[in-house]
Amino acid sequence: MSDSFGELEAASLFCPRCKQANPVRKALLLVLPDGKKYDYACSVCGTQVGGKTDSDSSEFHRIASASRKAPPASRQSGS
Ligand SMILES: [Zn+2]
Numbered sequence: 113m114s115d116s117f118g119e120l121e122a123a124s125l126f127c128p129r130c131k132q133a134n135p136v137r138k139a140l141l142l143v144l145p146d147g148k149k150y151d152y153a154c155s156v157c158g159t160q161v162g163g164k165t166d167s168d169s170s171e172f173h174r175i176a177s178a179s180r181k182a183p184p185a186s187r188q189s190g191s
Contacts, residue, residue: 125161127154136161143172 124133135155142149146169152162 125152125154127157127159127161129157129159130154134161143175145169145172148172 124135126133134157136152137155139151139153140148141151141163144165147165147167148171149165150163151160152164153159154161
């Protein structure tokens, strides 16, 4: 039993401006500690028609660790 289609991608969403369902463009908006925030925009007029946040935090931790290339020397407390 294949489990590779666990996440359903939104191929088209209803656009209130076009008054019909149109293909959407998915854009990565934010990388949050608890997941990535995506934005769906109508590919015809560009109106934002939806968004979603996945629960994949691996990207955040990858970026967070990459931006911390030179960690400050851990301060030793106490003498
Ligand atoms: Zn539209």
